[in-house]
Amino acid sequence: MRLNVSLEEAQEIVLGMLRPIEREAILHLPDSLGRVLSRDIKAPFNVPAFDKSPLDGYAVRAEDTKMAASDNPVILHVIEEVPAGSVPTKRVEPGSAIRIMTGAPIPEGADVVVRFEDVEEAADTIKVSQPLASGANIIPAGDDVAEGEVVASTGTRLNAPLIGMLASLGISSVPVYQRVRVAIINTGNELLDPSEKWLPGKIYNSNRYLLEARCKELGAEPVYLDSVPDEETAVAESLQGALEVADLVITTGGASVGQYDVVKNAINAVGAEILFWKIALKPGMPTAVARKDGKVIFSLSGNPAAAMITFDLLAVPALKKLSGMKEVLPPTITGILVNAFQKRSPQRRMLRAKWKKQNGSDLIELTGKQSNDVLKSLVECNILIDVPAGTPSLAVGQHVSAYVVGNLTDSLVGELKC
Numbered sequence: 001m002r003l004n005v006s007l008e009e010a011q012e013i014v015l016g017m018l019r020p021i022e023r024e025a026i027l028h029l030p031d032s033l034g035r036v037l038s039r040d041i042k043a044p045f046n047v048p049a050f051d052k053s054p055l056d057g058y059a060v061r062a063e064d065t066k067m068a069a070s071d072n073p074v075i076l077h078v079i080e081e082v083p084a085g086s087v088p089t090k091r092v093e094p095g096s097a098i099r100i101m102t103g104a105p106i107p108e109g110a111d112v113v114v115r116f117e118d119v120e121e122a123a124d125t126i127k128v129s130q131p132l133a134s135g136a137n138i139i140p141a142g143d144d145v146a147e148g149e150v151v152a153s154t155g156t157r158l159n160a161p162l163i164g165m166l167a168s169l170g171i172s173s174v175p176v177y178q179r180v181r182v183a184i185i186n187t188g189n190e191l192l193d194p195s196e197k198w199l200p201g202k203i204y205n206s207n208r209y210l211l212e213a214r215c216k217e218l219g220a221e222p223v224y225l226d227s228v229p230d231e232e233t234a235v236a237e238s239l240q241g242a243l244e245v246a247d248l249v250i251t252t253g254g255a256s257v258g259q260y261d262v263v264k265n266a267i268n269a270v271g272a273e274i275l276f277w278k279i280a281l282k283p284g285m286p287t288a289v290a291r292k293d294g295k296v297i298f299s300l301s302g303n304p305a306a307a308m309i310t311f312d313l314l315a316v317p318a319l320k321k322l323s324g325m326k327e328v329l330p331p332t333i334t335g336i337l338v339n340a341f342q343k344r345s346p347q348r349r350m351l352r353a354k355w356k357k358q359n360g361s362d363l364i365e366l367t368g369k370q371s372n373d374v375l376k377s378l379v380e381c382n383i384l385i386d387v388p389a390g391t392p393s394l395a396v397g398q399h400v401s402a403y404v405v406g407n408l409t410d411s412l413v414g415e416l417k418c
């Protein structure tokens with residue numbers, strides 16, 4: 001077992017031992033939002049499938065308009081009208097034009113479309129007063145997607161535009177990885193469920209609901225939720241049950257050095273190998289990671305903010321890797337701090353903060369108290385400021401770097417509301 005690893009070493013150890021789960025499911029397209037493709041998707045045909053008009057006008061032959069001028073307009077006979085959804089039945093022969101609507105197929109013989117506004121219309125003729133360039137105003141077949149092109153590769157998470165594009169290709173079901181199954185075990189004699197009556201000395205189990213919701217946000221499936229006292233046998237029994245049904249196991253609490261901190265003993269008791277204990281990070285220092293039969297156990301601190309932060313920085317990349325995603329580590333951004341942080345950071349520290357854009361600048365605002373038990377400052381937090389070990393207090397206006405752990409558009413929506 002290694003002691004005191006850096007966050008990056010911890011991530012490397014965890015990601016190095018995990019492979020995407022290979023269970024596959026075929027889902028109806030509308031049910032696939034947020035899921036991860038388990039195979040490449042190739043376009044079954046060109047989109048658009050035919051040369052089409054991008055506007056309402058007339059399909060003509062450029063050749064016929066070569067000599068056109070305002071004092072020498074060319075008169076063409078309109079022989080047919082093609083609305084979107086129909087196909088032309090005639091060919092544009094010399095001297096003729098076909099009235100065509102946006103999205104309709106270009107008739108044979110035509111090589112340019114001229115807008116209604118650019119011609120003079122009479123009963124069944126049009127006057128063209130300038131030469132037209134061959135190919136203008138025609139969207140060629142395959143302009144958006146070419147037949148056989150890989151439109152989305154294995155490991156891509158399905159978002160709304162991708163679902164829209166697959167629909168445009170006539171694809172109504174997609175192959176995805178099954179959801180990653182997560183077990184969450186909360187340890188602590190003090191824990192009560194929020195549905196229970198409060199009792200002196202007890203606290204409500206917030207970690208379970210916090211982590212369960214985060215798993216769901218990420219498209220994972222919490223399959224095993226347990227709350228157990230600080231007893232080695234109880235924790236070991238729960239771990240055993242969790243390892244049987246889940247791909248990844250999270251425990252919270254009992255990770256430190258007190259006599260009730262029994263999780264590491266329980267991990268040993270089920271025959272799992274502890275890979276490391278303690279990360280050089282605050283909060284979240286007493287985190288341990290263990291492995292059993294290719295499955296990973298994350299033993300996180302009981303303190304809610306510490307549990308959440310290590311979950312986001314360490315367990316989320318693992319979840320993403322298991323779910324088949326390609327980009328698994330949290331992205332980073334830089335910005336200007338708008339409120340001061342008075343404490344020194346002898347150890348590397350993650351601070352809960354919120355990104356916002358103002359007058360073109362990236363601003364970073366601490367969301368509240370930063371102690372490891374405080375949940376309130378997590379609510380609006382979408383980034384974690386990475387404060388290197390040995391940093392003195394942070395001043396307003398200072399440039400800082402942060403990990404993105406939440407949805408940045410939430411901050412923009414907030415800005416727009418103001």
Ligand SMILES: Nc1nc2c(c(=O)[nH]1)N[C@H]1C(S)=C(S)[C@@H](COP(=O)(O)OP(=O)(O)OC[C@H]3O[C@@H](n4cnc5c(N)ncnc54)[C@H](O)[C@@H]3O)O[C@H]1N2
Nearest residue numbers: 186188204205206207253254255256261300301302303306
């Ligand atoms: N002598 C030392 N004491 C502590 C150290 C240390 O190095 N030496 N480290 C401190 C740090 S830092 C942290 S972080 C915590 C980690 O403690 P544990 O992981 O063992 O967690 P617990 O003691 O079980 O709980 C800590 C705190 O969190 C509350 N808690 C626990 N579970 C939940 C839950 N499911 N929902 C909400 N809150 C929960 C618990 O009641 C405690 O208040 O250790 C320090 N001590």
Ligand code: MOO
Nearest residue numbers: 283284285306372
């Ligand atoms: O590890 Mo504790 O969460 O440092 O604060």
